[in-house]
Amino acid sequence: MPAAKRLFIGLMSGTSLDGIDCAIVDLSCDSPALVAADCFALPDDLRRDILTLCANKQAPLAEVGRLDIELGRCFAKAASNTLASVGITADKIEAIGSHGQTVFHQPNSAAPFSLQLGDPNTIAERTGITTVADFRRRDMAAGGQGAPLAPLLHQHCCASASENRAIVNIGGIANITLLLANGAKMAFDTGPGNVLMDYWIAQHKDVRFDANGEWAEKGLVNEALLNELLNEPYLAQSAPKSTGRELFNGTWLHERLDAIAQKPHPQDVQATLLEFTAATLAGALNTGLGQGGVYLCGGGAHNKALLNRLRALMPQNTVTTTTELGIDPDWLEAMAFAWMAQQTLDGIAVTTAPFTGAKTPVLLGGIYPCPTSTGMN
Ligand SMILES: Nc1ncnc2c1ncn2[C@@H]1O[C@H](COP(=O)(O)OP(=O)(O)OP(=O)(O)O)[C@@H](O)[C@H]1O
Ligand SMILES: [Mg+2]
Structure with missing residues (x-):
């Protein structure tokens, strides 16, 4: 009998700001199997405001807070739309791994940090799916660059x-x-x-x-x-x-x-x-x-x-x-964050040392649970 599917979603919005990549991935076997994927353009005004924030770094906190929520809503919509397009219901998904939108990455300062926006509370609440996010900061806390993680x-x-x-x-x-x-x-x-x-x-x-x-x-x-x-x-x-x-x-x-x-x-x-x-x-x-x-x-x-x-x-x-x-080059990054969400939910600390320089294995990301998100198939 084939192993029961373990479906995860990976969400990625990268430096290019070209759109939100959403990949539904079956992680029941050793090699991840892509089930469905799509890319969702960011609304023009949101894209412009994020670019302004990235360029200026002196934005009012209210603007940072607003963009965090607006992006969270877009990420949730990307996940829900991709699910709807292939007729998979949210309760079949174990978790979403959301990278978030980087707006400030400063790994070499006295207090190194990396800031990704796209509120995971909003994603979990709107999709009804447990969400794992904020992958980079734990790696930094362990002495790593926080990137690259893919x-x-x-x-x-x-x-x-x-x-x-x-x-x-x-x-x-x-x-x-x-x-x-x-x-x-x-x-x-x-x-x-x-x-x-x-x-x-x-x-x-x-x-x-x-x-x-x-x-x-x-x-x-x-x-x-x-x-x-x-x-x-x-x-x-x-x-x-x-x-x-x-x-x-x-x-x-x-x-x-x-x-x-x-x-x-x-x-x-x-x-x-x-x-x-x-x-x-x-x-x-x-x-x-x-x-x-x-x-x-x-x-x-x-x-x-x-x-x-x-x-x-x-x-x-x-x-x-x-x-x-055997891996579609357009979705590998999004698939990586689905895979990282699975590692975290399964309690597996990953060894990022050769990639980011972290001093110890790390359990990446924060978990925003949803009781309805069972992933039962
Ligand atoms: N047909 C094409 N010809 C040339 N460049 C392309 C083409 N299609 C996409 N691109 C380039 O790829 C970019 C988007 O790539 P991608 O989504 O991998 O980057 P990203 O969002 O910055 O991701 P990340 O930072 O996570 O790696 C576009 O902004 C564009 O520059
Ligand atoms: Mg992209």
């Missing part, structure tokens, strides 16, 4: 004893997980994934991202600008390390543009930003992976021009997507 699932379902593997998540920020055939592993944020490319094209064209990297592909890489970008000290820091919009944002880019003598054409800036993402990823992978398989996931895995550059910069490696490993 490598926990990468390690669980993508490691191989016969191939050195790297899972490369190209979201707003890019992170890599190195899983060597000899069992060695590590992970860290390499720097920008799409965040600067998205910023720049939105300044010059009425679009949110450069579809397939087509605009960038027809531009010319400006070497002076590329060198300025590559001079960023974060890139030379050793792992564990994590970053976000706090560092890599429009202001950061304009400072580098101001530092070079001749202003490049906007399209050449786009080409240079794509090359910057490719170069920082390839640099980290060429150092840490040796020869092996590079598996892309996240929205940037759809950027064909970026894929071509990564292939050119890493000729010794095969560069494909996690589809090759």
Whole structure:
């Protein structure tokens, strides 16, 4: 008899603010099985207000509180709509793992913290499903960076004893997980994934991202600008390390543009930003992976021009997507938070040390229980 299903929902809204990813996952077997998934756009005004909050950091507390609730409502709706679309009722779900929307990530200060909005009380109350959230802060309390955490699932379902593997998540920020055939592993944020490319094209064209990297592909890489970008000290820091919009944002880019003598054409800036993402990823992978398989996931895995550059910069490696490993690259992050919710509900402390630098295994996240959320099938 097949094992009874254990259904969980993962909710993820990343740095790009492109939408809320919702994945329903069956975690009854060793490898997670995706049951259904969808992405829900954030309302334009909410997206704008979150971007303002991320950029300004001096927002009134009332605004922080309001956005926390508004986002919680959106997360709840994303979960409920996905369930309705496949005719699964809330009582069949054991728990939701909700990452929340990062608005401030400061892992290296005297009092390190990471702030994710999207009130889990609201999610639990509106969906009737036990919600696990606030994953990053426990890791930080244990001395970790709080990020990246998705490598926990990468390690669980993508490691191989016969191939050195790297899972490369190209979201707003890019992170890599190195899983060597000899069992060695590590992970860290390499720097920008799409965040600067998205910023720049939105300044010059009425679009949110450069579809397939087509605009960038027809531009010319400006070497002076590329060198300025590559001079960023974060890139030379050793792992564990994590970053976000706090560092890599429009202001950061304009400072580098101001530092070079001749202003490049906007399209050449786009080409240079794509090359910057490719170069920082390839640099980290060429150092840490040796020869092996590079598996892309996240929205940037759809950027064909970026894929071509990564292939050119890493000729010794095969560069494909996690589809090759049987995992849909669009939903891996959301699935990871569903999996983390299961670990927490099952009382399993996870070892984040190789990825975040935490000093001890950690039971990640707070639990917001719902008595109706039995997960009984
Ligand atoms: N066809 C495409 N061509 C180029 N870029 C794309 C395409 N589709 C998606 N993207 C990029 O992917 C981004 C969204 O990716 P994703 O959702 O993985 O990032 P995220 O929300 O920042 O996640 P996280 O920070 O958790 O990794 C978009 O903002 C866009 O830049
Ligand atoms: Mg996203």
